[in-house]
Amino acid sequence: MRLKFSLLFTLFVCVFGHIYGQESINSSGGNASGSGGSNSYSVGQVVYITHGSGDTEAQGVQHAYEIYIIDGIEDQNTFSFSVYPNPTTDALVLETEAGDLSNLSFHLTDNNGKLIKLSDIQSSQTIIDMTGLAKSNYFITIYHKGQADQTFKILKQ
Numbered sequence: 001m002r003l004k005f006s007l008l009f010t011l012f013v014c015v016f017g018h019i020y021g022q023e024s025i026n027s028s029g030g031n032a033s034g035s036g037g038s039n040s041y042s043v044g045q046v047v048y049i050t051h052g053s054g055d056t057e058a059q060g061v062q063h064a065y066e067i068y069i070i071d072g073i074e075d076q077n078t079f080s081f082s083v084y085p086n087p088t089t090d091a092l093v094l095e096t097e098a099g100d101l102s103n104l105s106f107h108l109t110d111n112n113g114k115l116i117k118l119s120d121i122q123s124s125q126t127i128i129d130m131t132g133l134a135k136s137n138y139f140i141t142i143y144h145k146g147q148a149d150q151t152f153k154i155l156k157q
Helices: 002-016
Strands: 028-035 039-043 049-051 057-059 068-072 082-083 092-095 104-110 116-122 125-129 137-143 147-157
Touching: 082 147, 092 137, 104 125
Parallel strands: none
Antiparallel strands: 028 039, 049 057, 068 147, 082 092, 092 125, 104 116, 104 137, 137 147
């Protein structure tokens, strides 16, 4: 009986004795604060675990995101565009307040510049389906009369 208890206790200590909280190795990070509030951030986490199907949860990962306007020709137009949500898992909304949409279109390209999708912008809100695309970075370039106006960097999760 004593031997069984000793073996069980030793097994328990070996298996559960090395449990740690969330840990990550980051290259950088810190805290930022301003008039709108404060936020902590980390950069360069190499390994993480995801849980769930459909909507996923990444354990120990801070999901910071930015919308980058990669390219813009100043004073060409008075168009204002926004793209959300970024990062996305299934669909993006391309929104504009432009009055005349007749000469506007967008191109969706991958990291290598390969054209994935192109379409005319026909309303103030355009839904861009990304469900069949791999997790990666993509670029949406807005064209006016055939010339690039703005480019947004999108993260597909």
